[in-house]
Amino acid sequence: MSSPRRIVIAPDSFKGTATAPEVVAALAAGLGDGVEIIRMPMADGGEGTLEAIAQTVQGARRTPVKVTGPASFPVDAEWVWLPPTDDAPQGTGVVELASTSGIELLTGGLRPWQASTLGFGQAIAKALDHGVSRLVLGIGSSASTDGGVGMLTALGARFTDEFDMAVAPGAEGLSDIRKVDLARLRALPDAGAQVLTDVTNPLLGARGAAAVFGAQKGLTDPAPVDAALANLVERMHAAQGEAASGARDADPDEPGAGAAGGAGYGLLAWGALLTNGAERVAELIGLREAIAGADLVITGEGSFDGQSAAGKVPSHVAASAREVGVPVALVAGRIADDADTSAFAGAASLTDLAGSSDAAIADPARWLTVAARALVS
Template identity: 45%
Template sequence: MTRVLVAPDKFKGSLTAAEVAAAVTRGLHAGAPGLEIRAVPVADGGDGTLAAAVAAGFERVPVTAAGPTGEPVATGYGRRGEVAVVEMADVSGLSRLPAGRPAPLTATSRGTGEVIAAALAGGARRVVVGIGGSACTDGGAGMLQALGARLLDADGRELPAGGGALGDLARVDLGRLHPAVAGAEIVVACDVDNPLTGPGGAAAVYGPQKGADEASVQLLDRNLAHLADRVADATGQDVRSAPGAGAAGGVGFAAMAVLGAALRPGIDLLLDLLDFAAQVRDADLVVVGEGSLDEQTLHGKAPVGVARMAREAGAAVVAVCGRSTLDEQQLRAAGIDAAYALAELEPDTARSMAHAAELLERVAADIAVRHLTPGPR
């Protein structure tokens, strides 16, 4: 029997990874009844990471934590034994901004720290934190405060939320840092190599995406440098120039400098958690996918990571997507035999997104006929 593994990422703004996998599975069955199909939705550390972990068997533990502007949000973490998966986008992400209004100077990563604290209190000894999609540029200050660190001004008062307040930081006190941090392994899923500050840093590169104008970018960059100075005073080490320190508005910096975290490419980390090597071992065909296959896909995004492991296991690989800007040579270099875009059936983007599940079923049925049934195509 032909075995197919369906392992897509989300179609952003349209379908979750699980919904993509379900639609593809229905279409494959329609095109070639009798297939053995296994669905393993994936993610690369951004939004959808928690859902992918839960789909792979992690238990979802609900948590109420502070959103990026301080309001409580219902979120959670994934738990399997002593391993926990935390998704920053689900608590401190752009999608959690009230009415979608950015708050470049005051948005906080506190909620991410609160979820990590809940996971540690629940017995986690390995915490995987996906940090894509954040709404803040606070250098991870809020996360550290939630974990017991004190960020104090010259009068000994705790700093308010956000990167805009970091210029008033006089001292970082780590004496009350959560005691479980020292005994835990914290791993951050991170796909960027930006330093904390400078023209390639968190504020300059990602600040505008979070609503920062030119003056705010300059202020945030100065404040992040000031934070790095005070953290170096407290820890005796300076990691502001380390690759990934600028990830998620500086959360990468705080995680490395204070929590002792290691940074790993997001898709590699998630595939390890999902035991993907075992999942793909006996597959004849693997279906990967995401909303847009483009140049960014080639730089460590989920479809390429999945395709690499599928190729190593000897499986053929096809991709589904909303649209593709990659040519055949680029696809093959990424380990993908062919790509099937919804835009080929419905060129109107709005209609394609609104009817993505139906279109995916049609595409998947075509894939089954072209790649999984005998005879002329």
């Protein structure tokens, strides 16, 4: 590879090890002098989405908000306001589930039955109060499997039991739902809500929210939660027609309905549209335009494996670079044996460079710097 003069650095976070901006900084440190570096931290809707957009979009403004976290304790979070555009004249509000109802917020252990998306909905409500024309909602890294009930509750819906009392938060209350009242559910903003996710699972069944993602949230038996989610669908179906404009009778089999413990389903029922997270983030930060004038693009993620081609950040960045004929290189914490790296002009594994995964995790900044030097040498 000839020495590049202009390099775009556009990685995802290395989850649990380094944020996307930290990865960018470490890679940039390894590129030396005489190189123009365009820093474009990326995300796919999960943890780090808010930060990537806030740091990259000109005029973005952070707005603090205190919400009820997934363990029912107050959490200091924020949403981001993006400047007006032709199709969103009052600006766009970006809200991230990870920083309001995310699994990383559970400092006292997992809460598979009690964790909820209430805080996520509270942050969305604050953005609506601000008067934004459009919402962009990242829904990765969820702590709960509540089908979006907590979120919808914060937006005005009521979920009650046989005694007309509000059901318990989280998965725990889903089987008790006997009535859903959507009469006071807030309307979508004028330009709608776009939901960022890389998950295409349905809500129910063997590929559903509980069966596939429940274990990582602490569920030992997904069957009761799957049945409880089915009860939610039945009650939501009966409630349609009472909601504010935009709400609809969501199909639990729609791809992405099972994302974020079923928050995807709740958002679909509200009337939001699910979209590929990496693709939409790239559009918001102007990645394609930056790549068009580059000599090299460097992207990456913590673990690059056989699933990484399915909508993950590196695959999207590589496709965008390929469209304009710019070579792209990959840096990952580890590169699995079954991973296809043929789309990349070069690839570097921190685990290989450091000699072990433990060594790479202990000092990721050092090995990211080494990786960058190796790729452009």
